[in-house]
Amino acid sequence: MIEVRGLTKRYGEVLAVDDLTFAVRPGEVTGFLGPNGAGKSTTLRMILGLDAASSGTATVGGKPYPAQPAPLKAVGALLDPGAVLPGRTAYHHLLALAAGNGIPRNRVDEALAEVGLEKVARRRAGTYSLGMRQRLGIAAALLGEPPVLVFDEPLNGLDPEGIVWIRSLMRKMAADGRTVLMSSHLMSEMELTADHLIVIGRGKLIADTTMKDFIEAHSEREVLVRTPQAETLRPLLPGGAGVRAEDNHTLVVTGLEAAEIGALAAAGGVELHELSPRQVSLEKAFMNLTRDAVEYQAERETGR
Numbered sequence: 001m002i003e004v005r006g007l008t009k010r011y012g013e014v015l016a017v018d019d020l021t022f023a024v025r026p027g028e029v030t031g032f033l034g035p036n037g038a039g040k041s042t043t044l045r046m047i048l049g050l051d052a053a054s055s056g057t058a059t060v061g062g063k064p065y066p067a068q069p070a071p072l073k074a075v076g077a078l079l080d081p082g083a084v085l086p087g088r089t090a091y092h093h094l095l096a097l098a099a100g101n102g103i104p105r106n107r108v109d110e111a112l113a114e115v116g117l118e119k120v121a122r123r124r125a126g127t128y129s130l131g132m133r134q135r136l137g138i139a140a141a142l143l144g145e146p147p148v149l150v151f152d153e154p155l156n157g158l159d160p161e162g163i164v165w166i167r168s169l170m171r172k173m174a175a176d177g178r179t180v181l182m183s184s185h186l187m188s189e190m191e192l193t194a195d196h197l198i199v200i201g202r203g204k205l206i207a208d209t210t211m212k213d214f215i216e217a218h219s220e221r222e223v224l225v226r227t228p229q230a231e232t233l234r235p236l237l238p239g240g241a242g243v244r245a246e247d248n249h250t251l252v253v254t255g256l257e258a259a260e261i262g263a264l265a266a267a268g269g270v271e272l273h274e275l276s277p278r279q280v281s282l283e284k285a286f287m288n289l290t291r292d293a294v295e296y297q298a299e300r301e302t303g304r
Protein backbone atom coordinates (compact mmCIF):
# COMPACT_ATOMS: atom_id res chain seq x y z
CA MET A 1 0.00 0.00 0.00
CA ILE A 2 1.22 3.50 -0.84
CA GLU A 3 -0.13 6.36 1.26
CA VAL A 4 0.30 10.00 0.40
CA ARG A 5 -0.93 12.64 2.87
CA GLY A 6 -0.92 16.37 2.31
CA LEU A 7 2.06 15.95 -0.01
CA THR A 8 3.35 19.27 -1.31
CA LYS A 9 6.39 20.27 -3.36
CA ARG A 10 7.52 23.75 -4.24
CA TYR A 11 10.32 24.57 -6.66
CA GLY A 12 10.82 28.25 -5.90
CA GLU A 13 7.70 29.94 -7.29
CA VAL A 14 6.35 26.72 -8.85
CA LEU A 15 3.90 24.71 -6.76
CA ALA A 16 4.51 21.37 -8.51
CA VAL A 17 2.49 19.23 -6.06
CA ASP A 18 -0.24 20.84 -4.01
CA ASP A 19 -1.55 19.08 -0.88
CA LEU A 20 -2.12 15.64 -2.44
CA THR A 21 -3.77 12.91 -0.39
CA PHE A 22 -4.49 9.44 -1.80
CA ALA A 23 -3.87 5.74 -1.19
CA VAL A 24 -2.83 3.10 -3.72
CA ARG A 25 -4.20 -0.30 -2.76
CA PRO A 26 -2.89 -3.81 -3.30
CA GLY A 27 -4.47 -6.27 -5.72
CA GLU A 28 -5.17 -3.79 -8.49
CA VAL A 29 -3.40 -1.66 -11.08
CA THR A 30 -3.78 2.05 -10.34
CA GLY A 31 -3.24 4.43 -13.22
CA PHE A 32 -1.71 7.81 -12.45
CA LEU A 33 -2.89 10.41 -14.97
CA GLY A 34 -2.56 14.11 -15.55
CA PRO A 35 -1.70 16.51 -18.34
CA ASN A 36 1.95 17.44 -18.94
CA GLY A 37 3.43 19.25 -15.98
CA ALA A 38 0.62 18.11 -13.63
CA GLY A 39 3.16 16.88 -11.07
CA LYS A 40 3.10 13.10 -11.63
CA SER A 41 6.85 12.53 -11.83
CA THR A 42 7.46 14.84 -8.88
CA THR A 43 4.93 12.88 -6.79
CA LEU A 44 6.50 9.54 -7.75
CA ARG A 45 9.97 10.88 -6.97
CA MET A 46 8.81 11.91 -3.48
CA ILE A 47 7.20 8.48 -2.89
CA LEU A 48 10.57 6.96 -3.82
CA GLY A 49 12.59 9.29 -1.63
CA LEU A 50 14.36 10.89 -4.62
CA ASP A 51 12.97 14.33 -3.83
CA ALA A 52 12.20 15.76 -0.41
CA ALA A 53 8.62 16.93 0.17
CA SER A 54 8.13 20.60 1.11
CA SER A 55 5.41 19.29 3.45
CA GLY A 56 3.25 16.20 3.91
CA THR A 57 4.22 12.54 3.87
CA ALA A 58 4.48 9.60 1.50
CA THR A 59 4.85 6.05 2.83
CA VAL A 60 5.21 2.59 1.30
CA GLY A 61 3.98 -0.24 3.50
CA GLY A 62 3.65 2.26 6.37
CA LYS A 63 7.24 3.58 6.20
CA PRO A 64 8.82 6.45 4.29
CA TYR A 65 11.10 5.14 1.53
CA PRO A 66 14.37 6.24 3.18
CA ALA A 67 13.41 4.22 6.30
CA GLN A 68 13.16 0.95 4.34
CA PRO A 69 15.99 -1.39 5.40
CA ALA A 70 16.19 -3.02 1.92
CA PRO A 71 14.42 -0.60 -0.45
CA LEU A 72 14.36 -2.94 -3.47
CA LYS A 73 12.53 -5.56 -1.41
CA ALA A 74 9.93 -2.98 -0.36
CA VAL A 75 9.26 -1.21 -3.65
CA GLY A 76 10.37 -1.74 -7.23
CA ALA A 77 10.45 1.34 -9.42
CA LEU A 78 11.00 2.29 -13.02
CA LEU A 79 11.55 6.01 -13.34
CA ASP A 80 14.31 6.75 -15.78
CA PRO A 81 15.42 3.86 -17.98
CA GLY A 82 18.58 5.82 -18.88
CA ALA A 83 19.87 5.44 -15.31
CA VAL A 84 22.23 2.53 -16.04
CA LEU A 85 26.01 2.79 -16.45
CA PRO A 86 26.45 2.29 -20.21
CA GLY A 87 29.65 0.25 -19.81
CA ARG A 88 28.01 -2.28 -17.51
CA THR A 89 26.28 -5.41 -18.70
CA ALA A 90 22.66 -5.96 -17.73
CA TYR A 91 23.76 -8.94 -15.65
CA HIS A 92 26.32 -6.93 -13.67
CA HIS A 93 23.95 -4.00 -13.25
CA LEU A 94 21.39 -6.29 -11.61
CA LEU A 95 24.04 -8.19 -9.65
CA ALA A 96 25.26 -4.94 -8.06
CA LEU A 97 21.70 -3.98 -7.13
CA ALA A 98 21.05 -7.44 -5.66
CA ALA A 99 24.24 -7.33 -3.58
CA GLY A 100 23.36 -3.92 -2.15
CA ASN A 101 19.91 -5.10 -1.07
CA GLY A 102 20.62 -8.58 0.30
CA ILE A 103 18.87 -10.20 -2.66
CA PRO A 104 20.07 -13.72 -3.60
CA ARG A 105 22.11 -14.04 -6.80
CA ASN A 106 19.69 -16.44 -8.46
CA ARG A 107 17.10 -13.64 -8.60
CA VAL A 108 19.30 -11.88 -11.20
CA ASP A 109 18.82 -14.68 -13.74
CA GLU A 110 15.17 -15.00 -12.83
CA ALA A 111 14.50 -11.28 -13.28
CA LEU A 112 16.36 -11.25 -16.63
CA ALA A 113 14.18 -14.16 -17.79
CA GLU A 114 11.01 -12.44 -16.53
CA VAL A 115 11.67 -9.49 -18.86
CA GLY A 116 13.04 -11.55 -21.77
CA LEU A 117 16.61 -10.23 -21.63
CA GLU A 118 18.41 -13.48 -20.75
CA LYS A 119 20.00 -13.82 -24.20
CA VAL A 120 21.50 -10.32 -24.18
CA ALA A 121 22.35 -10.17 -20.46
CA ARG A 122 26.13 -10.13 -21.11
CA ARG A 123 25.97 -7.17 -23.49
CA ARG A 124 26.81 -3.68 -22.29
CA ALA A 125 23.69 -1.68 -21.46
CA GLY A 126 25.04 1.20 -23.59
CA THR A 127 24.33 -0.90 -26.72
CA TYR A 128 20.69 -1.49 -25.76
CA SER A 129 17.73 0.00 -27.62
CA LEU A 130 15.29 2.15 -25.64
CA GLY A 131 12.89 -0.80 -25.39
CA MET A 132 15.66 -3.06 -24.03
CA ARG A 133 16.70 -0.43 -21.47
CA GLN A 134 13.06 -0.20 -20.45
CA ARG A 135 12.98 -3.98 -19.92
CA LEU A 136 16.21 -3.79 -17.90
CA GLY A 137 14.66 -1.09 -15.71
CA ILE A 138 11.68 -3.36 -15.15
CA ALA A 139 13.98 -6.29 -14.29
CA ALA A 140 15.58 -4.07 -11.63
CA ALA A 141 12.12 -3.23 -10.27
CA LEU A 142 11.17 -6.92 -10.06
CA LEU A 143 14.52 -8.06 -8.64
CA GLY A 144 13.62 -7.91 -4.94
CA GLU A 145 10.10 -9.34 -5.51
CA PRO A 146 8.66 -6.25 -3.81
CA PRO A 147 4.99 -6.01 -2.82
CA VAL A 148 4.79 -2.50 -4.33
CA LEU A 149 5.67 -1.48 -7.90
CA VAL A 150 5.86 2.06 -9.27
CA PHE A 151 6.27 2.65 -13.01
CA ASP A 152 6.61 6.08 -14.60
CA GLU A 153 5.76 5.90 -18.32
CA PRO A 154 6.77 2.22 -18.67
CA LEU A 155 5.48 2.04 -22.25
CA ASN A 156 7.95 4.60 -23.64
CA GLY A 157 10.04 3.07 -26.38
CA LEU A 158 8.24 -0.26 -26.41
CA ASP A 159 6.96 -1.86 -29.61
CA PRO A 160 3.38 -3.24 -29.77
CA GLU A 161 4.52 -6.63 -28.52
CA GLY A 162 6.34 -4.96 -25.61
CA ILE A 163 3.24 -2.93 -24.76
CA VAL A 164 1.08 -6.05 -24.59
CA TRP A 165 3.77 -7.70 -22.48
CA ILE A 166 3.75 -4.80 -19.95
CA ARG A 167 -0.03 -4.97 -19.77
CA SER A 168 0.01 -8.66 -18.89
CA LEU A 169 2.90 -8.17 -16.46
CA MET A 170 1.03 -5.43 -14.57
CA ARG A 171 -2.18 -7.47 -14.52
CA LYS A 172 -0.29 -10.49 -13.20
CA MET A 173 1.48 -8.46 -10.49
CA ALA A 174 -1.87 -7.08 -9.32
CA ALA A 175 -3.50 -10.52 -9.44
CA ASP A 176 -0.66 -11.76 -7.20
CA GLY A 177 -1.81 -9.18 -4.63
CA ARG A 178 0.83 -6.52 -5.24
CA THR A 179 0.28 -2.77 -5.29
CA VAL A 180 0.91 -1.42 -8.80
CA LEU A 181 1.03 2.31 -9.63
CA MET A 182 1.69 3.30 -13.22
CA SER A 183 1.69 6.58 -15.13
CA SER A 184 1.18 6.77 -18.86
CA HIS A 185 -0.08 9.18 -21.48
CA LEU A 186 -1.29 6.27 -23.62
CA MET A 187 -4.95 6.33 -22.67
CA SER A 188 -6.06 3.36 -24.73
CA GLU A 189 -3.47 1.21 -23.00
CA MET A 190 -4.28 2.64 -19.58
CA GLU A 191 -7.92 1.79 -20.18
CA LEU A 192 -6.98 -1.85 -20.80
CA THR A 193 -4.54 -2.10 -17.89
CA ALA A 194 -5.77 -0.10 -14.89
CA ASP A 195 -8.63 -0.87 -12.48
CA HIS A 196 -8.42 2.36 -10.53
CA LEU A 197 -7.35 5.89 -11.47
CA ILE A 198 -5.76 8.78 -9.68
CA VAL A 199 -5.90 11.94 -11.78
CA ILE A 200 -4.06 15.14 -10.93
CA GLY A 201 -4.01 18.55 -12.55
CA ARG A 202 -1.76 21.48 -11.61
CA GLY A 203 -0.48 19.46 -8.66
CA LYS A 204 -3.94 18.88 -7.16
CA LEU A 205 -6.01 15.72 -6.92
CA ILE A 206 -8.93 15.88 -9.34
CA ALA A 207 -10.15 12.25 -9.32
CA ASP A 208 -9.55 9.10 -7.26
CA THR A 209 -11.99 6.48 -8.50
CA THR A 210 -12.47 3.21 -10.37
CA MET A 211 -11.88 3.21 -14.12
CA LYS A 212 -15.55 2.41 -14.73
CA ASP A 213 -16.86 5.23 -12.52
CA PHE A 214 -14.36 7.69 -13.99
CA ILE A 215 -15.48 7.02 -17.55
CA GLU A 216 -19.15 7.17 -16.56
CA ALA A 217 -18.76 10.39 -14.59
CA HIS A 218 -16.82 12.30 -17.22
CA SER A 219 -18.48 11.33 -20.43
CA GLU A 220 -21.92 11.60 -21.82
CA ARG A 221 -23.26 8.28 -22.99
CA GLU A 222 -24.28 8.21 -26.62
CA VAL A 223 -26.72 5.97 -28.41
CA LEU A 224 -26.38 5.32 -32.12
CA VAL A 225 -29.73 5.05 -33.89
CA ARG A 226 -30.01 3.85 -37.49
CA THR A 227 -33.39 4.24 -39.07
CA PRO A 228 -34.79 4.92 -42.56
CA GLN A 229 -37.20 7.36 -40.80
CA ALA A 230 -34.72 9.65 -39.03
CA GLU A 231 -36.77 12.75 -39.76
CA THR A 232 -39.90 11.12 -38.26
CA LEU A 233 -38.04 10.00 -35.14
CA ARG A 234 -36.35 13.34 -34.40
CA PRO A 235 -39.47 15.26 -33.25
CA LEU A 236 -40.55 12.28 -31.11
CA LEU A 237 -37.45 12.64 -28.89
CA PRO A 238 -37.86 14.93 -25.84
CA GLY A 239 -36.40 18.43 -25.99
CA GLY A 240 -33.75 17.73 -23.33
CA ALA A 241 -32.04 15.05 -25.44
CA GLY A 242 -29.10 15.92 -27.66
CA VAL A 243 -29.55 14.76 -31.25
CA ARG A 244 -26.93 14.90 -33.98
CA ALA A 245 -27.38 13.49 -37.48
CA GLU A 246 -24.36 11.55 -38.76
CA ASP A 247 -26.06 10.99 -42.11
CA ASN A 248 -29.61 10.75 -43.46
CA HIS A 249 -30.24 7.47 -41.68
CA THR A 250 -28.10 7.77 -38.54
CA LEU A 251 -28.69 9.82 -35.40
CA VAL A 252 -26.41 10.06 -32.37
CA VAL A 253 -28.49 10.72 -29.26
CA THR A 254 -27.28 11.84 -25.82
CA GLY A 255 -29.31 12.17 -22.63
CA LEU A 256 -31.55 9.15 -23.29
CA GLU A 257 -31.10 5.42 -22.70
CA ALA A 258 -31.35 3.05 -25.67
CA ALA A 259 -34.51 1.52 -24.16
CA GLU A 260 -36.21 4.93 -23.94
CA ILE A 261 -35.41 5.70 -27.58
CA GLY A 262 -36.64 2.24 -28.60
CA ALA A 263 -39.92 2.77 -26.74
CA LEU A 264 -40.49 6.22 -28.30
CA ALA A 265 -39.71 4.83 -31.77
CA ALA A 266 -42.10 1.90 -31.27
CA ALA A 267 -44.87 4.19 -30.04
CA GLY A 268 -44.38 6.43 -33.09
CA GLY A 269 -44.28 3.50 -35.52
CA VAL A 270 -40.68 4.23 -36.51
CA GLU A 271 -38.67 1.34 -37.93
CA LEU A 272 -35.22 0.91 -36.33
CA HIS A 273 -32.30 -0.86 -37.96
CA GLU A 274 -29.81 -0.34 -35.15
CA LEU A 275 -29.95 0.95 -31.58
CA SER A 276 -26.61 0.70 -29.86
CA PRO A 277 -25.10 2.44 -26.83
CA ARG A 278 -21.64 3.64 -27.82
CA GLN A 279 -18.58 2.67 -25.84
CA VAL A 280 -17.02 5.83 -24.41
CA SER A 281 -13.25 5.81 -24.17
CA LEU A 282 -11.02 6.78 -21.26
CA GLU A 283 -9.31 9.23 -23.61
CA LYS A 284 -12.55 11.09 -24.21
CA ALA A 285 -13.46 11.10 -20.51
CA PHE A 286 -9.97 12.34 -19.60
CA MET A 287 -10.16 15.12 -22.18
CA ASN A 288 -13.60 16.14 -20.95
CA LEU A 289 -12.33 16.30 -17.37
CA THR A 290 -9.21 18.29 -18.17
CA ARG A 291 -11.16 20.62 -20.48
CA ASP A 292 -13.66 21.21 -17.66
CA ALA A 293 -10.78 22.04 -15.31
CA VAL A 294 -9.36 24.55 -17.77
CA GLU A 295 -12.76 26.19 -18.35
CA TYR A 296 -13.35 26.39 -14.61
CA GLN A 297 -9.99 28.06 -14.21
CA ALA A 298 -10.73 30.54 -17.01
CA GLU A 299 -14.13 31.40 -15.51
CA ARG A 300 -12.62 32.01 -12.12
CA GLU A 301 -9.96 34.24 -13.59
CA THR A 302 -12.41 36.38 -15.58
CA GLY A 303 -14.73 36.55 -12.53
CA ARG A 304 -12.10 38.32 -10.43
Ligand SMILES: Nc1ncnc2c1ncn2[C@@H]1O[C@H](COP(=O)(O)OP(=O)(O)OP(=O)(O)O)[C@@H](O)[C@H]1O
Pocket (backbone or CB within 6 Å): 011, 014, 015, 016, 034, 035, 036, 037, 038, 039, 040, 041, 042, 043
Ligand atom coordinates in the same frame (compact mmCIF):
# COMPACT_ATOMS: atom_id res chain seq x y z
N1 LIG B 1 13.68 20.12 -10.60
C1 LIG B 1 12.72 21.00 -10.89
N2 LIG B 1 12.92 22.32 -10.76
C2 LIG B 1 11.97 23.21 -11.03
N3 LIG B 1 10.73 22.90 -11.44
C3 LIG B 1 10.45 21.60 -11.61
C4 LIG B 1 11.42 20.58 -11.33
N4 LIG B 1 10.85 19.37 -11.58
C5 LIG B 1 9.58 19.63 -11.98
N5 LIG B 1 9.35 20.96 -11.99
C6 LIG B 1 8.07 21.61 -12.36
O1 LIG B 1 7.05 21.01 -11.60
C7 LIG B 1 5.87 20.85 -12.37
C8 LIG B 1 5.46 19.39 -12.38
O2 LIG B 1 6.38 18.63 -13.14
P1 LIG B 1 6.33 17.04 -13.30
O3 LIG B 1 7.50 16.65 -14.13
O4 LIG B 1 6.18 16.42 -11.97
O5 LIG B 1 4.98 16.83 -14.13
P2 LIG B 1 4.44 15.54 -14.88
O6 LIG B 1 3.00 15.43 -14.53
O7 LIG B 1 5.31 14.37 -14.59
O8 LIG B 1 4.58 15.97 -16.39
P3 LIG B 1 4.83 15.11 -17.74
O9 LIG B 1 3.55 14.41 -18.03
O10 LIG B 1 5.11 16.17 -18.76
O11 LIG B 1 5.98 14.19 -17.48
C9 LIG B 1 6.17 21.40 -13.73
O12 LIG B 1 5.71 22.75 -13.76
C10 LIG B 1 7.67 21.36 -13.80
O13 LIG B 1 8.16 22.37 -14.64
